Amino acid sequence: MEKIIEENKQGTTLVLEQNSNNSKKLFIESYGCQMNFSDSEIVASILANEGYNTTQNLEEADLVLVNTCSIRDKAEQTVRKRLEKYNAVKKINPSMKVGVLGCMAERLKSQFLEEEKIVDMVVGPDAYKDLPNLLKEVGEGRDAINVILSKEETYGDIAPVRLNSNGVTAFVSITRGCDNMCTFCVVPFTRGRERSRDPQSIMQEIKELHEKGFKEVTLLGQNVDSYLWYGGGLKKDYVKATDMQKATAVDFANLLDMCATAYPKMRFRFSTSNPQDMHEEVLHIIAKHHNICKYIHLPVQSGSTRILHEMNRQHTREEYMALVDNIKRIIPDCSLSQDMITGFPTETEEDHKDTLSLMEYVRYDFGYMFAYSERPGTLAARKLEDDVPEAIKKRRLQEIVDLQQRIALEQTQRFVGQTVEVLIEKASKRSDEYWSGRNSHNTVVVFPKGTYKVGDFVNVQVTDCTSATLIGEAIGYSEMQH
Known part of the structure; x- marks a missing residue:
């Protein structure tokens, strides 16, 4: 939920330049957040070296992969429908192999392989480099699975193939995993602990994009603000770093400054930010550089401190408002967007009003708004009863959406005449x-x-x-x- 899910991109099939030496056909579809689409580019790169060209024709595919999302129930239901479709085609083309990648793979591995027997291969988000070995297993008639979460894997050494690219804008992943145990979110369980990518490999990827004529890069991560490179290792282990490692560490403000300074004619964005990790230094770097976009996606999830506590968000309503005040002071006219969940367990009408009043206070330009749906495997599913009736969730969601649309129009109108x-x-x-x-x-x-x-x-x-x-x-x- 902490990540933007663009509805118009769901189920996009990947198409790459064809390599005349490759004889096998890969059909790959992506669902979920931008990280998944970025990961599909990494998978395509690995499989291109294994003799696969992409196809948009499901019927001619030798290998069908679906990159999945566990954030919302709707995403999982869509993927299940797609798997039924793949298996119908498989009856006509029995040699076709089907694999599930990404967050659902990690969460539903045994169900997919053993109970329902609907796929040949299950590959978690940290195991894409193992695809060649897993394909050999499948080729020899065995089910293949690797959902081991890594402490090191950042795919910094794989140059992603840009899919469906306009040749102008690109995404560059800078972190993987997440250490924030928000109770509604499956990401820490499906993508593992947070680790940052070597800044040199990030700069090298941006250099290659610049040389190919790309004009804008979005730095991507579950939580970009907590980017921290000190020679490798998990973010949580930074306390054990040596004095030299700490002295030469690169944080998100440093990285953003490096990018904007090295490529003054490229534009830089980033997503997603976590309020408790957005330090003032980052705001000064944004204000300093014309080529860093004056836009911050700043998920809040609720305007009620009590609900934020239930969600295990690491900030209060007041702290979030103070951060927004800071942003507006340091970067006047900065645009903000939100993620909002309505109908979280125990949410009262008072909590809901707190959310509406926070929206009035912040005046978001955009928003991604959802009614709460319980996700298996999350802390909320284990510990909290989903006790807000569906009708109340729907009504509250509609009130949030209506308010956001009104404010968005007022925010957009400020540009008329400019x-x-x-x-x-x-x-x-x-x-x-x-x-x-x-x-x-x-x-x-x-x-x-x-x-x-x-x-x-x-x-x-x-x-x-x-x-x-x-x-x-x-x-x-x-x-x-x-």
């Missing part, structure tokens, strides 16, 4: 005559194409808006272009 810098990403969905891109604040901007092209940084005079989109006219290239 000139904003936009990176052109693609043609607009509504009209082929218009370009679509985002400004520094992560708001979508559409404007007539003119002579501009994808990958250009342009200044756009905003003339109108909807609650989520700015409409305007390009008035020339921005400084980032030159």
Whole structure:
């Protein structure tokens, strides 16, 4: 829940450049958060070396993989339906092998392989390098499983193949796993303890993207703010680091500064942030660099301190509000977005009102809002009764969504009459005559194409808006272009 799940990307099939030496066909679908889509790129890289080209035609595939998510029940139900579809095709093509990757794999390994016998292979998020061995096992007629969670694996040495890429924006993973034991979340159990990637491998990946003409990088992690490299090892073991390791450690503020300084003509974003780990130094780095976007995704989950305590969030309502005050002081006009869960166990009408009043206080530009659904394996499922009736959850969720839409429109209207810098990403969905891109604040901007092209940084005079989109006219290239 701590991660953004973009509904329009769910079930995307991966397509890569074809290698004429590869004879086998791989069909891979991804569900869940951006980390899963990023992991699918790593899997594609590993399997390209094993002789696989990607296909979008399920019927011709030798290997079918689905990269899964355990965050919400809806995601799991969707994946189960897809597995039924794969198995129907498998009856026609018995040599086809089916594998489940990612968070569901870790959580439902025995169910998939032994009880339901619906897959040949189950591979957890830290075991993708073991795919060649697992494929050999499957090839010899045995079920294959590796869901061991690693303390070291960051895939820093694998250059991901960019899938469905627009050649302009890319995601670069900087951490894996999570140490925050939020009671509603399965991530610590499915992705393991938090570890950070060597900054040199991150900078090398960004260098390669820069050389290929990419213009924007999003640094990605379950919790980017707690990035900490001190020569390797888990974040929690930093207390045992030597004085030399501590003196040369790189934290998130350092890493962000390194990226923005080394590539002043590239734009940088990051996701996801955890309030208790967002230190003031990071805010000063964002304020210092024009090419770090003035947008922070800052999940809160609830506006009630009592519910935050039940969720095992490491902050109170007041601490979160103080952080927001700090952000607005150091980065005036910074855009913020939220994750919100309504109907968490024991939530009262008073708690719900606290959430609504927090939203009024912060004035989020965007939001990702969900009704609580109990996830097996989480602390909440073990210890708390899901006691808020479904009808009340739905009503509260609707009130949160309605409020967010009203505030979002007011927030977007502030740009009308202003000139904003936009990176052109693609043609607009509504009209082929218009370009679509985002400004520094992560708001979508559409404007007539003119002579501009994808990958250009342009200044756009905003003339109108909807609650989520700015409409305007390009008035020339921005400084980032030159």
